[in-house]
Amino acid sequence: MGTTMKEILGLHGPAIGVRLLTTDEPVPGAVPATGHRYCQALMRARHGDHVVVNASTITCPAAARAFGFRPLPPPLESGKGLVGFGITSEEAVGRTMFGQMPVLEPGSIRQIDVFPLDQAESVPDLVVVEDEVERLMWIVLAYMHATGGQRVPSSTAVLQATCVDSTIIPFLKHRLNYGLGCYGCRDATDIGPNETVVGFPASFLPVIVEHLEYLNKRALPHSREKHAFFALKKALVDEHSCGSV
Secondary structure, three states: HHHHHHHHHOOOOOEEEEEEEEEOOOOOOOOOOOOOOOHHHHHHHOOOOEEEEEEEOOOOHHHHOOOOOOOHHHHHOHHHHHHHOOOOOOOHHHHHHHHHHOOOOOOOEEEEEEHHHOOOOOOEEEEEEEEEEHHHHHHHHHHHHHHOOOOOOOOOOOHHHHHHHHHHHHHHHHOEOOOOOOOHHHHOOOOOOOEEEEEEEEHHHHHHHHHHHHHHHOHHHHHHOOOOHHHHHHHHHHHHHHHOO
16 A cells, blocks of 8 residues: 555655554664654655664654653753744743643654665554655645545644654544644754645555546546646736737
């Protein structure tokens, strides 16, 4: 299914499988992502690596709190950290942003298994996809079909785009979530300025891929061929030509 999704959408890299593990048992085939942020572990998986992150190897303090690995450092909890980064000019705003951050209970997971979905040897809990916005749009549309056409809500603080927005919220709320990226992942990874990230529970993967195959029969290629745009462009050229005469 990961291969099919990649081929239909033309993804630049594989979708990413994520498992939230409750034990410290070694993960076959995975290497420790020592000194990595979670978003950097996703980046490595997008480039074909199979890695594991845990409390001792993760370096991003916000992600460490989000996954229940460590408490939030006082500068971030107070809001001073976001003022120092130049993200917000008021500590109270930063305090609220972190105070409303969805998190896992401390100690509820022990490690995070991150791997290319098209090379998966285990069924993931979640699927995370980083790519250009247009490609992710079709995933959201396929998800809407899976949920009976219901509009898709999204929650973000433009912080923790990969750890919270695309992993923890889908896990806790059992729904797709998307955002526009964040300060951290855009600084720490190779995600492009025209790319963002979406995450959803892996239980939705079969129906999403099934509907992507349906969309690929007509709607997706038709939209990408821009028929309506080129018709307008031709009409404007014709109008201009007639006016010149």
